[in-house]
Amino acid sequence: xxxxxxxxxxxxxxxxxxxxxxxxxxxxxxxxxxxxxxxxxxxxxxxxxxxxxxxxxxxxxxxxxxxxxxxxxxxxxxxxxxxxxxxxxxxxxxxxxxxxxxxxxxxxxxxxxxxxxxxxxxxxxxxxxxxxxxxxxxxxxxxxxxxxxxxxxxxxxxxxxxxxxxxxxxxxxxxxxxxxxxxxxxxxxxxxxxxxxxxxxxxxxxxxxxxxxxxxxxxxxxxxxxxxxxxxxxxxxxxxxxxxxxxxxxxxxxxxxxxxxxxxxxxxxxxxxxxxxxxxxxxxxxxxxx
Amino acid sequence: xxxxxxxxxxxxxxxxxxxxxxxxxxxxxxxxxxxxxxxxxxxxxxxxxxxxxxxxxxxxxxxxxxxxxxxxxxxxxxxxxxxxxxxxxxxxxxxxxxxxxxxxxxxxxxxxxxxxxxxxxxxxxxxxxxxxxxxxxxxxxxxxxxxxxxxxxxxxxxx
Numbered sequence: 001x002x003x004x005x006x007x008x009x010x011x012x013x014x015x016x017x018x019x020x021x022x023x024x025x026x027x028x029x030x031x032x033x034x035x036x037x038x039x040x041x042x043x044x045x046x047x048x049x050x051x052x053x054x055x056x057x058x059x060x061x062x063x064x065x066x067x068x069x070x071x072x073x074x075x076x077x078x079x080x081x082x083x084x085x086x087x088x089x090x091x092x093x094x095x096x097x098x099x100x101x102x103x104x105x106x107x108x109x110x111x112x113x114x115x116x117x118x119x120x121x122x123x124x125x126x127x128x129x130x131x132x133x134x135x136x137x138x139x140x141x142x143x144x145x146x147x148x149x150x151x152x153x154x155x156x157x158x159x160x161x162x163x164x165x166x167x168x169x170x171x172x173x174x175x176x177x178x179x180x181x182x183x184x185x186x187x188x189x190x191x192x193x194x195x196x197x198x199x200x201x202x203x204x205x206x207x208x209x210x211x212x213x214x215x216x217x218x219x220x221x222x223x224x225x226x227x228x229x230x231x232x233x234x235x236x237x238x239x240x241x242x243x244x245x246x247x248x249x250x251x252x253x254x255x256x257x258x259x260x261x262x263x264x265x266x267x268x269x270x271x272x273x274x275x276x277x278x279x280x281x282x283x284x285x286x287x288x289x290x
Numbered sequence: 291x292x293x294x295x296x297x298x299x300x301x302x303x304x305x306x307x308x309x310x311x312x313x314x315x316x317x318x319x320x321x322x323x324x325x326x327x328x329x330x331x332x333x334x335x336x337x338x339x340x341x342x343x344x345x346x347x348x349x350x351x352x353x354x355x356x357x358x359x360x361x362x363x364x365x366x367x368x369x370x371x372x373x374x375x376x377x378x379x380x381x382x383x384x385x386x387x388x389x390x391x392x393x394x395x396x397x398x399x400x401x402x403x404x405x406x407x408x409x410x411x412x413x414x415x416x417x418x419x420x421x422x423x424x425x426x427x428x429x430x431x432x433x434x435x436x437x438x439x440x441x442x443x444x445x446x447x448x449x
Contacts, residue, residue, distance in 0.1 A: 098423025190422035
């Protein structure tokens with residue numbers, strides 16, 4: 001039988017992380033499936049495991065020093081119901097699985113699972129969100145961009161726990177002034193893993209593109225943010241956006257390197273991702289008319 | 291902490307479990323407690339046949355580890371069908387022709403109860419979203435949507 005722990009405080013959980021490197025189990029919606037055993041046998045999770053969903057100190061949403069912080073053990077449905085969360089995140093979380101799994105799954109879990117198709121990550125990337133990692137030695141804050149290092153791989157050390165996800169309030173304040181597009185492409189509306197997902201946001205001012213942020217899921221080894229393309233588009237007048245985009249598109253097509261898998265083909269993913277980008281740029285260009 | 295007994299309730303009855311904490315709630319319900327209402331379809335949280343209520347919230351019991359349910363309340367179809375709301379939903383399912391092979395039905399009824407608790411007067415879109423995690427391979431869903439609507443009307447005031 002596996003060593004299973006049920007810490008009653010965050011401090012106790014950190015001792016278990018340090019001494020036993022116990023794997024944190026929150027909703028279990030990834031771990032219990034990944035280590036699924038024959039029906040009626042216990043899950044085959046290697047090493048020791050600790051439940052963290054009972055840690056009420058990690059069930060919160062609050063503002064702290066310019067950030068909206070979402071506690072690591074808060075189930076997705078509780079996150080979605082909170083009016084303070086940005087719309088791009090609400091849209092993405094609402095398309096994760098179905099109500100029953102969203103009652104279990106957590107944002108921290110979706111990040112730590114680090115799937116290239118993780119639905120919460122495109123919006124977190126465009127907002128420059130961060131994670132607060134805690135251990136017995138203190139805490140450190142890492143951007144989502146640096147935290148996810150590969151498919152299923154993160155920078156979480158074996159004595160650390162994701163305490164919270166931090167979203168800059170600056171972005172939340174200005175989100176409504178911009179144009180937002182979140183799209184998940186999947187075989188069915190609920191429960192299907194994404195073939196691809198995109199999150200774009202742009203702010204136009206005085207006929208120019210003031211800011212643009214674009215992230216694509218399931219087109220590369222990790223979710224990608226198209227920083228270089230964004231830099232080239234920032235400041236461009238909306239009248240010229242279409243023609244500038246044509247050049248930028250050619251260049252950054254290289255960043256879109258999807259694979260064939262059981263859910264979709266590389267060809268379909270690439271073509272659809274680019275079409276969705278084209279549509280968004282068109283939408284931004286048209287915003288000058290209104 | 292470690293090797294502790296897990297105490298919780300199932301349909302209001304106290305239970306103490308001291309087996310493997312990584313067994314699935316679904317298996318314990320079906321095998322240890324002889325409550326076969328929750329079904330195993332996919333075993334991966336994608337079909338909803340194993341849906342139950344945990345502390346009043348709809349969850350897939352196939353991804354719930356026993357070690358995580360200390361102090362929680364479990365409600366299964368065996369408990370729900372005995373109360374007024376459960377009876378109302380079950381009758382509506384029968385009258386609307388929402389049951390064909392019946393494999394998805396317990397999960398569908400649990401999802402309907404969870405939805406009606408949150409929203410006693412759901413429109414069609416809300417119903418479809420409420421049962422979006424539950425697969426039915428027979429009905430084509432329309433009759434199930436009708437059944438939830440019917441339960442919502444007939445059971446006015448129950449939720």
